[in-house]
Amino acid sequence: MTTDPGKLHSDTVAIRSGRRADGNSLSPVLFPSAVFSAETVEEARTKATSVGSDRFYSRYGNPTVAAFQDAIAELEGAEASRAFASGMGAVSAVVLGLCSSGDHIVAQRQLYAATQLLFQAVCPRFGIDVTFVDGTEPGAFADAVVPGKTTLVFAETPANPKLDVIDLDALGAVAGPVTVVDGTFAPPLIQQPLRHGVDLVLHSATKGIAGHNDATLGVVSGSSELINWLWGFAVLQGAPASPYDALNATRGIRTLPVRLERQASTALAVATALEERDDVVDVRYPGLLSHPQHDLAMKQMSNGGSLISFDLAGGIEAGCRFVESVEIAQLATSLGGPETLVTHPASTTHVNLLPDELAANGIGPGTIRLSVGLEHPEDLIADLSRALDRARS
Numbered sequence: 001m002t003t004d005p006g007k008l009h010s011d012t013v014a015i016r017s018g019r020r021a022d023g024n025s026l027s028p029v030l031f032p033s034a035v036f037s038a039e040t041v042e043e044a045r046t047k048a049t050s051v052g053s054d055r056f057y058s059r060y061g062n063p064t065v066a067a068f069q070d071a072i073a074e075l076e077g078a079e080a081s082r083a084f085a086s087g088m089g090a091v092s093a094v095v096l097g098l099c100s101s102g103d104h105i106v107a108q109r110q111l112y113a114a115t116q117l118l119f120q121a122v123c124p125r126f127g128i129d130v131t132f133v134d135g136t137e138p139g140a141f142a143d144a145v146v147p148g149k150t151t152l153v154f155a156e157t158p159a160n161p162k163l164d165v166i167d168l169d170a171l172g173a174v175a176g177p178v179t180v181v182d183g184t185f186a187p188p189l190i191q192q193p194l195r196h197g198v199d200l201v202l203h204s205a206t207k208g209i210a211g212h213n214d215a216t217l218g219v220v221s222g223s224s225e226l227i228n229w230l231w232g233f234a235v236l237q238g239a240p241a242s243p244y245d246a247l248n249a250t251r252g253i254r255t256l257p258v259r260l261e262r263q264a265s266t267a268l269a270v271a272t273a274l275e276e277r278d279d280v281v282d283v284r285y286p287g288l289l290s291h292p293q294h295d296l297a298m299k300q301m302s303n304g305g306s307l308i309s310f311d312l313a314g315g316i317e318a319g320c321r322f323v324e325s326v327e328i329a330q331l332a333t334s335l336g337g338p339e340t341l342v343t344h345p346a347s348t349t350h351v352n353l354l355p356d357e358l359a360a361n362g363i364g365p366g367t368i369r370l371s372v373g374l375e376h377p378e379d380l381i382a383d384l385s386r387a388l389d390r391a392r393s
């Protein structure tokens with residue numbers, strides 16, 4: 001090939017990446033097989049013991065899943081990627097695959113609730129200590145590292161649901177432990193944490209990467225050394241990505257750049273319209289000048305993304321009336337797809353947190369998370385305005 005893939009724009013990489021098993025098929029090819037045959041015992045032995053083996057047994061690896069992994073590695077600028085059965089499959093593999101009893105983790109306080117619960121409820125059972133820090137505080141991660149004991153520093157940016165933004169350069173500079181970013185809210189074309197010196201980046205690919213609400217999938221990317229280690233754990237963990245979901249996600253990647261661009265421009269228009277209302281408070285969108293870390297966000301993200309959070313002055317009653325009044329947007333607990341979704345975190349995504357934990361994460365009774373889809377911005381703003389009017393009456 002005459003074109004150097006390293007010199008291509010990421011939009012082009014999204015179209016060309018992950019095609020190693022496709023032959024001359026333009027669409028990704030599905031290998032549903034759970035198992036692959038070998039000609040000789042020696043060949044079977046090699047397949048059983050080769051890291052990343054993708055034609056032995058699909059818990060070890062699968063060609064359709066490998067194509068998705070290749071595509072993500074190219075978009076992240078990573079040496080390698082490993083896919084899992086869900087975003088939480090990826091999170092738990094990183095945490096439990098890299099940490100042992102007696103180890104210490106520094107984790108951001110502002111996290112997706114299931115990740116927070118993994119740190120609070122599961123890690124202690126395995127003798128792993130976790131210190132939570134405010135990830136927006138300069139130096140907070142580095143200051144909490146205990147030399148010789150801290151093995152992992154875990155961040156999420158932008159964070160779910162209040163969109164706090166973490167300084168990736170500062171995180172990448174933390175020396176010693178493995179640094180990890182959950183970048184679910186900012187897929188690889190928006191943000192590339194590895195380029196800031198972070199060791200691993202993971203995503204719930206269920207969200208923007210697959211992008212059509214038809215895949216449940218997670219993916220971790222980084223150096224071959226770390227991903228190979230995680231592969232060894234993943235084979236025993238037994239939560240590999242399904243080839244069907246990987247197929248849908250690779251197809252989703254082809255349109256990822258245009259989807260992300262359109263969602264971000266609509267999200268900025270929606271967030272601006274929300275800021276103008278007197279019944280809406282604390283509108284959080286990284287692309288808005290009023291976002292507390294707007295400058296940082298614009299330094300490390302190519303746009304503000306598709307997620308907005310805001311609070312309703314009328315509290316929980318207004319919040320519930322609002323999410324039940326939308327007609328174009330829908331009440332559902334996910335993000336990054338073509339449909340605009342509204343979520344009430346205190347009663348869904350973060351329902352298992354205690355009131356003081358919700359408050360520490362900035363989640364109030366009237367907090368709403370909005371995932372902006374691909375509808376026309378004017379229809380969407382009109383729908384949200386009507387629902388807000390209903391919520392205040």
Ligand SMILES: Cc1ncc(COP(=O)(O)O)c(C=O)c1O
Binds near residue numbers: 217
């Ligand atoms: C930031 C973040 N990380 C991880 C996850 C978990 O992903 P999954 O639902 O695919 O397990 C989610 C799910 O919403 C999320 O928002």
